[in-house]
Amino acid sequence: MTQEHSPTLISSIQRALKVVDIVANATRPVPVKAIARLTELSLGTAYNIARTLVHEGYLAIEPDGLVLGAKFPGLLPIDDAGVFVARARQTLHSVTAELGATAYLSQFDDGEVQIIDIVDAVASPRVDLWVGIVDSAHATALGKQILAELSPEQRVDYLSRHPPDGLTPHTISDRRALLRQLEYTRGASVDRQEYAIGYTCVAVGVRAPGVIASLAISLPGDRDDSDLQEAIRQLQASAGRLSLQLGAAKYGQFTM
The missing domain is CATH 3.30.450.40 (GAF domain)
Known part of the structure; x- marks a missing residue:
């Protein structure tokens, strides 16, 4: 019997993309505490993911939470x-x-x-x-x-x-x-x-x-x-x- 193997998925990338999805679909800036609650991540992990995404430009920090950053694909100019x-x-x-x-x-x-x-x-x-x-x-x-x-x-x-x-x-x-x-x-x-x-x-x-x-x-x-x-x-x-x-x-x- 041949055993089927599921594709290898990188969980850290999945978590980061889920954070971006939450921010992209939110009508207001999203606090990191709210992200931790929605993703069921620990607060420390949520902060680390958010910090990395901000550093890379996919998210940006506002006083009341996270918004999409300048490198988010939907915000890049059409010249890209x-x-x-x-x-x-x-x-x-x-x-x-x-x-x-x-x-x-x-x-x-x-x-x-x-x-x-x-x-x-x-x-x-x-x-x-x-x-x-x-x-x-x-x-x-x-x-x-x-x-x-x-x-x-x-x-x-x-x-x-x-x-x-x-x-x-x-x-x-x-x-x-x-x-x-x-x-x-x-x-x-x-x-x-x-x-x-x-x-x-x-x-x-x-x-x-x-x-x-x-x-x-x-x-x-x-x-x-x-x-x-x-x-x-x-x-x-x-x-x-x-x-x-x-x-x-x-x-x-x-x-x-």
Whole structure:
């Protein structure tokens, strides 16, 4: 008979995280004595844990108790790459679960369209964008949505550095036609097999201070308009929540 072993857990870390959870969910500063009572720790142990967390910046001391410190992840600025990735990953998982489609997040950074993260859906294989997106953003919904969010001058600059080419028979490769399409793009972008045959992608914008990004999914190329409109509606709801979170993080406001 094979004996199953439980994973090794470090109890001191569990206790510290429980203390942070209590402070994070409290509506007022929490005295250490209250933490000891709620966690059933000895008062000495509670003080030692709190002192360590304050020293590391995850908690801070106020006259009436403990509050979250500047290093608590929810209080870090959005410029912190780990915070951006964590918030983005949560949104991508949510989109994949709701729509059953692979979800993508891209961002305009230093003049280029970059893929930030992808979460795969089991029944919906991804479109391989990691390499081609830099030069072929014009053929993807997520790239078009970002380009549509830019100023006319930024769009012209981008396309002068990345002339559009025809990846498939459906790709818009005429520069003037593409600029006209981008000028009138509102709210969402769709590419119907422009980047890869057999795939339709839809994307919506994600806007926050200092952030121009797009949230997208890929679907089988034969999806009808009603399916795409419903997908866009759900994507816009998810993108709106992510935009609010990123905006709150930018200004140092913690949202649960």
